[in-house]
Amino acid sequence: MQPLSAPRRAPSGRNTRRDPAPSRVAYRIHRMWLTPLYRSLFRVGIPVFVILTATGWYFAEPANRQAVVDKVAEVRRSVETRPEFMVKLMAIEGASPVLDREIRTRFPIDFPVSSFDLDLDAMRAEIAAFDVVRNVELRVRPGGVLEVAITEREPVLVWRAPTSIELIDATGHRVASLTGRAARPDLPLVAGTGANENVPEALAILDAARPLAGDLRGLIRVGERRWDVALSGDRRILLPETSPVAALEQVLALDQAQDLLARDVADIDMRNPMRPTLRLTPPAMDELRHIRSLYLE
Incomplete structure (x- = not known):
């Protein structure tokens, strides 16, 4: 039996071949480079970090910050003043x-x-x-x-408020103050608390009262719930809370048929349209009492 011989050693010298297999470190670096996370880190993360660091270092100096602010303001002002x-x-x-x-x-x-x-x-x-x-x-x-x-705003009424005289528009909004009624004689007058809150109804009543234009003095809001039509000679037409226009038209029809407003009537109470009530003037009441006394003798 022949004795075992010693293993042959690779010949040393310039002609020795290198192992083509990568080393363990090179292999791991190559695998890391193929990982998307590491590739993004090296391509984006590190440059951004360097830029932010440099920027933070630059702006850490107050003089640098003020210089940038001044430059931005100068550029902005140059644009705004074009x-x-x-x-x-x-x-x-x-x-x-x-x-x-x-x-x-x-x-x-x-x-x-x-x-x-x-x-x-x-x-x-x-x-x-x-x-x-x-x-x-x-x-x-x-x-x-x-x-x-x-x-x-277009004023449509003169409102005699409790403490002032105001111009109001069709919605009741204040337009301006007046020193006196004579400043706007061309506009109808309304008076009383809450009159400005019921302008549409007041305009409807005034429109129906056109035949009384010669005697009409204005509208008075009573108890913030109804209207009185003020006529010349301290006469009034007391309108109901509901359907005041219809009640006024009823008075106008009576006036046309019987010349009601030409008589010695102080007030025409239409608060109950089914039962109109007339209040005579003091001279007419005295004359009525005199006539009654003659009948009683």
């Missing part, structure tokens, strides 16, 4: 001379001014707070014109 963004004048349309003057006094804008410096929403809210303004629209027109389009 000619196409400048407002040169304000045009107010639909406003009376008094309101026009009041708006210009309230907003003393030093033109030209950048449109970015105008708070149109705040201006709109402040103008809409005027009692006389029903609607207002603001916009900057081409050419640098600030247009203020106003729709004013």
Whole structure:
């Protein structure tokens, strides 16, 4: 039996072949690179981290922060003050001379001014707070014109309130104050607490009372629940709470048939339309008593 021989050693020298298999470390690095998480980390995460770190380091200095703020403000101001963004004048349309003057006094804008410096929403809210303004629209027109389009409330009645005299529109909203009734003799007069809350009904009564235009003095709200029609000579037509127009038309029909309002009648009580009641004037009552006494003798 032949003895075992020793294993042959690879010949050393320049012609020795390298093992093509990767090392364990290289293999693991290659596998990690093929993992999406690690690839995103190296491609995105690390650059972003470096940028954020550099940015944070730069802005840690107050002088650097102030320099950036000043530069941004300078660029912004250069854009805002460009000619196409400048407002040169304000045009107010639909406003009376008094309101026009009041708006210009309230907003003393030093033109030209950048449109970015105008708070149109705040201006709109402040103008809409005027009692006389029903609607207002603001916009900057081409050419640098600030247009203020106003729709004013139209007064339809003079309301003698408990402590003042007011102009009110068809909704009962206050329009303006008056120093006296003579300031607007062209508008009908209503009086009493709550009259401004029932303007549609008052207008309907006034429309039905057109035949009484020569004697009509106005409407009086009584107890915040019904109306009295005030006529010349301290006469009144007392209307009911419900269907006041129908009751007034009934009085007008009686007047047309019997010339009722031309008689010595102080009040016509229509609070119960089924039973109208007349109150005579004091001279007529005295004459009536005299006539009755003659019959009793």
